[in-house]
Amino acid sequence: MGRPITPLLLSATDRTTLESLPRKGRHAGRTVPRGRVLLRLADGVSGYKVAAELGCCVQTVYQVRRRYAQQGLATALGEASRSGGPRCFDGAARAALTALACTPAPTGHSRWPLRLLADKAVELCLVATISHETMGQVLKKTRCSPTASSTGVWAR
Incomplete structure (x- = not known):
């Protein structure tokens, strides 16, 4: 038997923000699926089931959960800055x-x-x-x- 599933605890404002996310405004391509991940985790669904339902990697599910727990909703939904050198020529x-x-x-x-x-x-x-x-x-x-x-x- 595995570990019991601990649902992600979302604040009321975060939940309403995530529920209205697909209906309001324009968002980056990965923002809405990350919001769905957080909502499903808050409903008590396991990470493996969330990944299967939404068609993403299990690692993605747990990274979104970890970023929400450590740094909040904006960081969990947004893109991290990517590495790379500056342009060589102006x-x-x-x-x-x-x-x-x-x-x-x-x-x-x-x-x-x-x-x-x-x-x-x-x-x-x-x-x-x-x-x-x-x-x-x-x-x-x-x-x-x-x-x-x-x-x-x-x-x-």
Whole structure:
């Protein structure tokens, strides 16, 4: 026999907020399912049954419960900040890289190869370092045509 299920204790204001959540306003994609998780746990349903009913992971159910118990409703429903480095290039650096890519190709080439373009950007001190893959990602966001014969980038 397993442990007895201890229902999650929701305050009256939290319960009314969670019950009205799907009907009022626009919410992030995971907010409403997290609210349903909390309501089902407050009704005394086990975590495994809640996960099966709502089509989510058991770990998700227990993480939402833990966050509600430790930090409150707003944290349980919201997204935590995600890790990741800051952007490497600001708008001016992106514009300079795009302008470089739109210049005529060097002699011996019909188009700018990404590796050569990355080397040239470092040589001209537009950026400290850049890989050819990052250069391709920067140029992908622009209207610089990779198929034009006189300008553009050859992405191979």
